[in-house]
Amino acid sequence: xxxxxxxxxxxxxxxxxxxxxxxxxxxxxxxxxxxxxxxxxxxxxxxxxxxxxxxxxxxxxxxxxxxxxxxxxxxxxxxxxxxxxxxxxxxxxxxxxxxxxxxxxxxxxxxxxxxxxxxxxxxxxxxxxxxxxxxxxxxxxxxxxxxxxxxxxxxxxxxxxxxxxxxxxxxxxxxxxxxxxxxxxxxxxxxxxxxxxxxxxxxxxxxxxxxxxxxxxxxxxxxxxxxxxxxxxxxxxxxxxxxxxxxxxxxxxxxxxxxxxxxxxxxxxxxxxxxxxxxxxxxxxxxxxxxxxxxxxxxxxxx
Amino acid sequence: xxxxxxxxxxxxxxxxxxxxxxxxxxxxxxxxxxxxxxxxxxxxxxxxxxxxxxxxxxxxxxxxxxxxxxxxxxxxxxxxxxxxxxxxxxxxxxxxxxxxxxxxxxxxxxxxxxxxxxxxxxxxxxxxxxxxxxxxxxxxxxxxxxxxxxxxxxxxxxxxxxxxxxxxxxxxxxxxxxxxxxxxxxxxxxxxxxxxxxxxxxxxxxxxxxxxxxxxxxxxxxxxxxxxxxxx
Ligand SMILES: Nc1ncnc2c1ncn2[C@@H]1O[C@H](COP(=O)(O)OP(=O)(O)OP(=O)(O)O)[C@@H](O)[C@H]1O
Ligand SMILES: [Mg+2]
Numbered sequence: 001x002x003x004x005x006x007x008x009x010x011x012x013x014x015x016x017x018x019x020x021x022x023x024x025x026x027x028x029x030x031x032x033x034x035x036x037x038x039x040x041x042x043x044x045x046x047x048x049x050x051x052x053x054x055x056x057x058x059x060x061x062x063x064x065x066x067x068x069x070x071x072x073x074x075x076x077x078x079x080x081x082x083x084x085x086x087x088x089x090x091x092x093x094x095x096x097x098x099x100x101x102x103x104x105x106x107x108x109x110x111x112x113x114x115x116x117x118x119x120x121x122x123x124x125x126x127x128x129x130x131x132x133x134x135x136x137x138x139x140x141x142x143x144x145x146x147x148x149x150x151x152x153x154x155x156x157x158x159x160x161x162x163x164x165x166x167x168x169x170x171x172x173x174x175x176x177x178x179x180x181x182x183x184x185x186x187x188x189x190x191x192x193x194x195x196x197x198x199x200x201x202x203x204x205x206x207x208x209x210x211x212x213x214x215x216x217x218x219x220x221x222x223x224x225x226x227x228x229x230x231x232x233x234x235x236x237x238x239x240x241x242x243x244x245x246x247x248x249x250x251x252x253x254x255x256x257x258x259x260x261x262x263x264x265x266x267x268x269x270x271x272x273x274x275x276x277x278x279x280x281x282x283x284x285x286x287x288x289x290x291x292x293x294x295x296x297x298x299x300x301x302x303x
Numbered sequence: 304x305x306x307x308x309x310x311x312x313x314x315x316x317x318x319x320x321x322x323x324x325x326x327x328x329x330x331x332x333x334x335x336x337x338x339x340x341x342x343x344x345x346x347x348x349x350x351x352x353x354x355x356x357x358x359x360x361x362x363x364x365x366x367x368x369x370x371x372x373x374x375x376x377x378x379x380x381x382x383x384x385x386x387x388x389x390x391x392x393x394x395x396x397x398x399x400x401x402x403x404x405x406x407x408x409x410x411x412x413x414x415x416x417x418x419x420x421x422x423x424x425x426x427x428x429x430x431x432x433x434x435x436x437x438x439x440x441x442x443x444x445x446x447x448x449x450x451x452x453x454x455x456x457x458x459x460x461x462x463x464x465x466x467x468x469x470x471x472x473x474x475x476x477x478x479x480x481x482x483x484x485x486x487x488x489x490x491x492x493x494x495x496x497x498x499x500x501x502x503x504x505x506x507x508x509x510x511x512x513x514x515x516x517x518x519x520x521x522x523x524x525x526x527x528x529x530x531x532x533x534x535x
Pocket of ligand 1: 314319320338339340341342343344345346347498
């Protein structure tokens with residue numbers, strides 16, 4: 001009798017057979033790698049947009065609350081000093097600055113830059129004088145509304161505006177944007193998983209005669225599955241690395257123009273972290289292994 | 304080496320691929336299985352290497368119980384056997400030396416040793432100079448010789464060949480039959496399914512006849528030994 005246990009082979013053996021099988025069918029390997037790359041690119045794009053949006057919101061949340069208190073015309077200097085002290089007395093107030101009508105005008109002109117001539121013929125008195133009050137960011141809404149109510153009641157005050165309203169509104173809007181992005185991302189992932197699955201079925205189908213030969217010579221366990229799963233892993237890593245490379249390129253081409261168009265984004269835009277890139281590569285590798293395994297279930301299973 | 308007892312495989316209500324097949328083959332025998340097309344020759348061989356299961360009966364091949372073969376057991380049985388088919392079943396993308404050594408590698412033989420064995424076998428079948436070529440460039444006879452080398456790379460106890468000369472011209476056929484006889488002389492049990500009349504007349508040896516799934520043993524009275532008696 002001539003019994004032979006299913007001995008293993010060194011890792012290099014499986015690697016060589018995996019690489020050989022990839023190189024033997026370059027077109028199918030190319031299609032497989034591309035499908036993984038597309039899937040990882042979609043996941044990476046969602047992750048990139050999502051984490052930048054998150055960072056942006058976080059940075060806005062980190063800004064303090066600014067309140068503009070617009071005064072009626074004709075308040076005299078002494079009363080202004082008095083009011084300024086009054087406003088600054090509250091411990092929640094970090095800073096109070098006064099802008100006269102002329103200063104407001106000057107600020108507006110500065111902001112308009114070359115277009116300042118639009119202001120020609122207008123009088124500085126159309127803009128109100130104001131106090132700009134900076135509050136800490138830890139201020140609670142209840143306390144804020146209480147202070148706003150008190151300031152609104154001051155006789156010389158015409159109007160009170162603050163920036164938390166639009167922060168809250170933007171935050172809500174960004175939340176919706178993020179959910180939409182995640183939903184689209186999830187949909188794209190499902191679609192791409194189906195495409196990846198189909199390409200791996202194709203790969204397994206193209207290998208089925210070879211797998212039949214392996215079964216006829218009694219290959220089982222690692223010598224049977226190993227090279228196929230390893231090929232899937234390699235294709236997954238190549239595909240996801242290519243996708244990340246592409247994402248870096250897209251980011252470098254688009255980030256600078258976006259930051260120029262939207263100065264508010266300056267300094268908050270950033271690429272994915274190393275950890276996020278690692279997750280994407282794991283995702284691609286997992287797709288490759290799972291795809292190979294499913295393909296083998298269909299076209300390469302023993303008995 | 305082979306013991307089958309009343310092995311039956313049904314195809315339908317009244318149709319059998321195998322019907323009460325009882326067969327004993329001793330180690331070292333050389334056996335031909337013949338019969339008309341569709342009579343069950345291939346099915347019989349498939350049962351012997353575990354590619355077909357059967358509804359009733361018992362079977363033992365190389366000490367392994369066919370009725371209780373699990374996946375790993377089946378794979379082990381395959382590694383103990385040598386198989387040759389009419390269509391050679393080579394992997395075209397691999398050079399022929401790798402086609403042969405692969406069968407040893409999956410049995411755990413380190414690759415350098417497996418390749419050395421494969422090269423020695425290719426030498427003996429006259430394809431030593433072609434070790435690195437693809438099977439695609441070989442003739443049918445050469446492909447079949449590679450297939451035979453692969454079947455022998457693990458020194459099998461039993462070699463099963465289904466129409467090994469089915470696609471070959473007479474010269475190539477004779478070469479393969481020569482090699483099979485030589486393998487048998489080396490001690491390997493050989494079972495060949497064929498309807499190649501020339502092979503049947505050349506190899507005067509134990510011949511089994513199949514008809515509609517039944518196995519009919521031909522009269523053996525002329526032979527005092529079931530080993531190969533023909534001199535080619
Ligand atoms: N998977 C299958 N499903 C249904 N019928 C089958 C199957 N395999 C074989 N058969 C039938 O079983 C019978 C025996 O087939 P088998 O291939 O064993 O014959 P054979 O003697 O090898 O014929 P040939 O000389 O043409 O190779 C035939 O009637 C065939 O049609
Ligand atoms: Mg047949």
